[in-house]
Amino acid sequence: MKIYADENIERSIIEGLRRRGIEVISAIELGYAGKPDAFHIEKASEIKAVILTHDTDFLRLASNQATQHHGVIFAHPESISIGQCIRGVELIASILTAKDMENHIEFL
Template structure:
């Protein structure tokens, strides 16, 4: 089973490149034309695309937890 990632714009390109070199299916927010979109829309987009969101933004964890609590 392979995991498809949706990479947030705050993730260093070196990480994205390294994942790709290792054969991981990666789509960045920038490639998807979603640069500077609000975090809730990025979360929605990752869900829509059925991809795991990869972010280094501490705010994302709090927002994701808040959504699960509802």
């Protein structure tokens, strides 16, 4: 499973996931900081990646029946630590396939 980390995801989470062998594409590293959420969903879909986000706006967009996406993993920044986020994403990536995540939202 490929992960597209939106601009709100801390660098420490991205690096922690990469150290665990998870492919992570960072919106910031791609120069996409400040782009609208719909842009990020489109870019993640183009590369067939699951979006990792702290942004509740993605939940609204992803739950819209008209929006097709490769999945969203939502980690609320006030209720989950960096380590819990890394372990949660790692668990999801080890259990669910990219196909399982299509048009699906997972909450950490």
